[in-house]
Amino acid sequence: MPTPPARSRMFTSLILAGLFSLGLQAPAFAADAKPEAKADAKSEIELPPLSEDKKVHQSITLNGKVLHYDATVGAIKVRDAKGKVTAEVVYTSYVVPGADAKRPVTFAFNGGPGAASVYLNLGAIGPKRVQFGDAGNVPSDSSELKDNAATWLDMSDLVFIDPVGTGFSRSLEDADKTKADFYATEPDIKYLSRVVYDWLVKNGRLRSPKFVMGESYGGYRAPRIAYHLQTQLGVGVKGLIMVSPYLDPAAIGDDTALSPLPWMINLPSMAAVQLENQHRLTPAAMQEVESYVRQQYALDLFAGRADPAAIGRLVSKVSGLTGVDAQVVGRLDGRLDIATFLREVHRADKKIGSIYDANVTAWDPFPESADRKSGDPILEALIAPTTSAMVDFITREVGWKTEARYNALSYDVNKAWDRAGTRQDKPVSDLRKAIANDPNMGVLIVHGYNDLACPYFASRLIIDQMPKMGSSPVRLSVYPGGHMFYSRDASAQAFKRDAKALYGL
Numbered sequence: 001m002p003t004p005p006a007r008s009r010m011f012t013s014l015i016l017a018g019l020f021s022l023g024l025q026a027p028a029f030a031a032d033a034k035p036e037a038k039a040d041a042k043s044e045i046e047l048p049p050l051s052e053d054k055k056v057h058q059s060i061t062l063n064g065k066v067l068h069y070d071a072t073v074g075a076i077k078v079r080d081a082k083g084k085v086t087a088e089v090v091y092t093s094y095v096v097p098g099a100d101a102k103r104p105v106t107f108a109f110n111g112g113p114g115a116a117s118v119y120l121n122l123g124a125i126g127p128k129r130v131q132f133g134d135a136g137n138v139p140s141d142s143s144e145l146k147d148n149a150a151t152w153l154d155m156s157d158l159v160f161i162d163p164v165g166t167g168f169s170r171s172l173e174d175a176d177k178t179k180a181d182f183y184a185t186e187p188d189i190k191y192l193s194r195v196v197y198d199w200l201v202k203n204g205r206l207r208s209p210k211f212v213m214g215e216s217y218g219g220y221r222a223p224r225i226a227y228h229l230q231t232q233l234g235v236g237v238k239g240l241i242m243v244s245p246y247l248d249p250a251a252i253g254d255d256t257a258l259s260p261l262p263w264m265i266n267l268p269s270m271a272a273v274q275l276e277n278q279h280r281l282t283p284a285a286m287q288e289v290e291s292y293v294r295q296q297y298a299l300d301l302f303a304g305r306a307d308p309a310a311i312g313r314l315v316s317k318v319s320g321l322t323g324v325d326a327q328v329v330g331r332l333d334g335r336l337d338i339a340t341f342l343r344e345v346h347r348a349d350k351k352i353g354s355i356y357d358a359n360v361t362a363w364d365p366f367p368e369s370a371d372r373k374s375g376d377p378i379l380e381a382l383i384a385p386t387t388s389a390m391v392d393f394i395t396r397e398v399g400w401k402t403e404a405r406y407n408a409l410s411y412d413v414n415k416a417w418d419r420a421g422t423r424q425d426k427p428v429s430d431l432r433k434a435i436a437n438d439p440n441m442g443v444l445i446v447h448g449y450n451d452l453a454c455p456y457f458a459s460r461l462i463i464d465q466m467p468k469m470g471s472s473p474v475r476l477s478v479y480p481g482g483h484m485f486y487s488r489d490a491s492a493q494a495f496k497r498d499a500k501a502l503y504g505l
Contacts, residue, residue, distance in 0.1 A: 047170065047172065047404075048402075048403060048404075050075050050088055050090070050168070050402060051073075051400045051401045051402055052074075053072060053073070053074030053075070053400075054072065054073055054074070054398050054399045054400040055070050055071065055072040055398070056070070056071050056397060056398050056399065057069075057070055057071075058070075058071050058127070060127045060147045060148075060151065060153065061147070062149070062151070062153075062154050063154075067096065067153060067154055068096065068097070069094050069095060069096050069097070069127065069153060070093075070094070070095050070096075070097055071092070071093070071094055071127075071397075071398055072091075072092070072093045072094075072095070072398075073090065073091070073092050073394050073398045073400040074090070074091060074093075074400070075088045075089060075090045075091070075168075075169075076088070076089045076091065076195050076198050076199065077089075078164075078191050078194075078195070080181070085172055086171065086172055086173050086177075086181060087164045087169070087170065087171045087172055087173070087181075087182060087191075088169060088170055088172070089161065089162065089163070089164065089169045089191075089195050090162050090167050090168040090169045091159060091160060091161050091162065091195075091199070092117070092121060092126075092159075092160045092394070093157070093158065093159045093160070093199075094126065094127055094153055094157065094158045095157045095203075096153065096157060099157075101205075101207040101208055102207075102208070102209065103156070103157060103208060103209075104155065104156035104157070104208060104209040104210070104211055104238065104503060105156060105157040105158075105159060105200075105205055105208045105209075105210055105211070106125075106152065106156040106157070106158050106159065106210075106211040106212075106213055106241075107159045107161060107196050107199075107210070107211070107212050107213065108120045108121070108125070108158065108159065108160050108161065108213040108214070108215075108218075109161055109163070109192065109212075109213070109214045109215070109218035109221050109222065109225075110166075110214075110215050110216065110217075110218045111214070111215055111216030111217025111218040111219065111220070111221070111246065112166070112216070112217050112409065112410070112413065112414050112417075113163070113183070113188070113217050113413055113414055113417045114165065114166060114407075114409060114410040114411065114412070114413035114414035114417070115166060115216070115217070115218075115408070115409050115410075116162045116166040116167035116169075116390070116406075116407060116408050116409070117160035117161055117162050117166075117167065118160075118167070118386045118387075118389075118390045118408050119133075119215065119382075119386065119408075119484065120160065120213065120215055120218075120243070121158075121160040121390070122145065122386060122389055122390060122393075123386070123484060123486060123487060124150075124215075124243070124484075124486040124492065124495075125148075125150070125151055125152040125153075125158060125213075125486075125496075126148060126151060126153075126158060126160070127147065127148055127151045127153045127158075128145040128146065128147065128148055128393065129145065129146055129147070129148035129150075129151075130143055130144070130145055130146075130385050130386060130389040131385070131487070132381070132382040132385045132386055132484075132487060133356070133357070133360075133378050133381075133382055133482075133483075133484035133487035134357075134360065134481075134487040134488060135359065135360045135361070137378075137381050137382070137385070137487075138381055139380075139381055139383070139384035139385070140384070141384075141385055142385075143384070143385045143386075143388035143389040143392065144389075145389055145392075145393060149489075149493075150486070150489070150492035150493050150495070150496050152496060152499065155496075155499065155500065155503050155505055156211060156503065157208075159199060161192065161195060161196075163182070163188065163192060164178070164182040164183075164191075165178075165182065165183070165407065165410050165412070165413035166407050166408075166409075166410055166413065167390075167406060167407060167408075168394075168402055168404050168406055170404065175416075178416075179416050179418065183413060183416045183417050183418060184417070184418035184420070185220075185418070185419075185420075185426070188221070189221065189224045189225055189228055190228065192221065192225060193225045193228040193229050193232070193233055194233065196210075196212075196225065196229060196235070197229070197233045197235055200235065206235070209238040209239075209503075210229075210235065210236065210237050210238055211237065211238055211239045211240070211241065211502075211503070212225055212226050212229075212237055212239075212240055212241070213240075213241040213242075213243065214241075214242055214243065214245065215242075215243035215244055215245070216243070216244050216245065216246055216453070216454060216483065217246050218243070218245075219242040219243060219244065219245020219246050219247055219427070219445075219454070220245065220246045220247065220249075220427045222240055222241070222242050222245070222427075223240060223242070223247075223427050223428075223430045223431035223434060224426060224427055224430045226240055226430070226431075226434045226441070227430040227431075227433055227434040227437075228430075230434055230437055230438065231437070236438060236441075237434070237438070237441055238440075238441060238442065239441060239442040239443070239444070239502045239503065240431075240434075240441065240442070240443045240444070241444050241445075241446070241499065241502065242443075242444070242445045242446070242459075243446055243486075244446070244447055244448065244451055244453070244454045244483045244484070244485075245427070245445060245454060245459065246427075246454050247425075247427050247428055247431075247445075247454075247458065247459060247462055248425045248427070248428055248458060248462055249425075250425055251265065251425075251458055251461070251462075260298055260301040260302060261458075261461075263297075263301055263335055263336075264293050264294075264297065264298060264301070264457070264461075265455045265457045265458045265461070266336075266337075266338060266452060266455055266457075267289070267293055267297065267318065267321065267322075267336070267457075268286060268289050268290055268293060268449075268455065268456070268457045269358075269449060269450060269451060269452050269455045269456065269457065270321065270322045270336065270341050270345075270358070270452070271286075271289045271321040271322060272286060272289075272449035272450050273322070273323075273345060273353070273358040273359055273450050274321060274322055274323040274345070276359055276449070276450065276480065277323070277359065281449065281480060283478075286449065286478070289321065290457065290460070292317065293457070296313065296317075297314070297317070300313050300314050300334070301314070301335075305333050311333050311334055313334075314329075314333065314334025314335070315329045315330045315333070315334045317334075318334050318336050322336060322341060322345065323345055324336060324340070324341060324344045324345060325344065328340065328344055338355065338452050339372065341353075341358070341452075342354070342355060342358055342372075342452070343364075343372055345358060346361050349361070350363065350364050350367045351363055351364055352364045352372060352374060352377065353377070354376050354377040354378040354379070354482070355376055355452045355453045355483075356376065356378045356379070356451060356452075356453050356482045356483035356484060357378060357448065357450045357451065357481060357482020357483060357484070357485075358450050358452060358482070359450055359482075360377055360378050360482065361377055362374070362377035362380075362381075378482075378483075378484070379409075382408075383408055383409060386408045387406055387408045390406060390408065391406045394406075428462055428466075431443070431466075431474075432466060432467070432469075435469050435470065435474075436469055439469050439470020439471065439472060440470065440472060441472065442472050442475075442502045443472070443474040443475065444474075444475050444477065444498060444499060444502045445459045445463070445474065445475070445476045445477075446476075446477045446478070446479065446485075446495055446498070447459060447476070447477075447478050447479070447485070448478070448479055448480070448481035448482040448483060448484070448485030448491065449478055449479070449480060449481070449482075449485075450480075450481060450482040451481075451482045451483040451485075452482075453483050454483065456476075456478045459476055460476060463476055475498070475502075477494070477495070477498045479491035479494050479495060
């Protein structure tokens with residue numbers, strides 16, 4: 001999830017991280033670090049030491065069988081080229097003890113930039129769950145954790161990594177060096193890849209099948225981390241899972257006045273919102289929408305505003321698909337932007353929809369205003385339950401103590417992020433190269449129909465343009481729901497069923 005107003009930041013969404021390690025050997029190095037540098041060099045900022053790694057034994061009953069696992073919270077040090085500790089990355093892992101070397105391990109990252117991995121951990125695939133991100137959730141809801149029937153722990157060990165500035169992970173450098181070393185696309189990929197490598201070495205898991213999962217901006221990270229692991233750190237990746245991914249910033253941004261792609265990518269998700277409201281949301285209905293978008297809609301967009309007939313067709317069809325009044329759509333010449341849609345589709349109820357799932361609404365506190373003046377219904381409602389649940393789990397259940405603040409979502413990191421490289425298609429390019437290197441690597445991309453932060457149709461178009469390489473095609477699955485479709489039980493279970501094929505189960 002993103003920092004609301006600016007569309008360019010809207011798509012730099014959030015969700016996922018987590019990591020596991022023991023001891024002090026094989027630390028993560030930023031950029032091109034030299035292992036032989038002095039290991040006792042001091043950091044620039046003196047902070048109270050983090051807790052030693054803590055582990056507790058827990059269990060969950062899945063399909064009538066009890067599964068025992070170890071939950072661990074700890075930290076991995078990041079060092080610069082001189083061996084000085086520049087950051088500490090905190091992780092949460094769930095490992096089934098006594099399993100053989102063939103048991104998979106999955107590394108999960110959220111996005112933002114600025115999001116901790118709590119969303120994938122306590123919302124999607126971890127063994128415990130707190131409800132958030134669905135219709136009706138509010139900040140005062142209970143943060144009590146319950147067993148997650150849709151957890152992936154019966155398929156794989158799970159490692160959730162919190163990038164620097166999120167969760168309890170922290171930089172030990174000043175603000176300028178922190179931004180240069182951690183808050184930019186290229187160093188972000190390098191140090192997080194090294195963290196994955198360090199966990200594998202310290203836990204003796206280099207022989208295990210390895211999977212990388214990323215949500216939202218974590219979906220930008222995932223294919224790039226996989227390619228970096230393959231080609232720079234010597235670690236093969238068995239499978240990639242991208243959840244509501246921010247894959248091709250250039251396609252979904254609004255930095256060009258000529259491209260019809262943003263309008264094409266957004267419309268199917270807007271139509272899905274209306275279809276769900278009418279209880280008519282089916283794959284067949286969405287296929288009809290997609291066919292229109294690829295054909296007549298694209299032609300009418302290319303015809304331009306100088307063609308009255310094209311504008312007339314756009315206004316009529318877009319109004320019918322989205323449920324937004326034809327007069328409003330007409331003022332926009334048939335080009336319905338996301339902000340207007342979210343305001344208008346629920347205006348009769350004096351509510352506002354969420355960019356992450358437009359059918360999740362909140363009261364509009366300023367219905368008389370021409371412009372929206374409130375935050376996102378999902379974004380502002382999930383911070384309290386996720387933060388309280390995660391901090392309670394870490395400090396009380398696991399016993400990992402700290403005086404630091406936990407950042408489920410850091411607006412400071414998002415604001416400081418250097419976006420110089422995010423207007424390129426590096427995730428798609430690295431995905432192509434990673435598949436070319438290893439045609440046996442499985443790839444699963446998943447979305448919710450109602451997501452307007454990272455619309456599913458972008459991934460559909462990307463996959464259609466990819467060359468065929470090997471016998472394991474990239475698979476796309478779309479479920480009812482939005483950016484965090486897994487907040488709906490049925491969609492979470494469907495996601496797990498699709499993942500089983502990727503894991504060979």
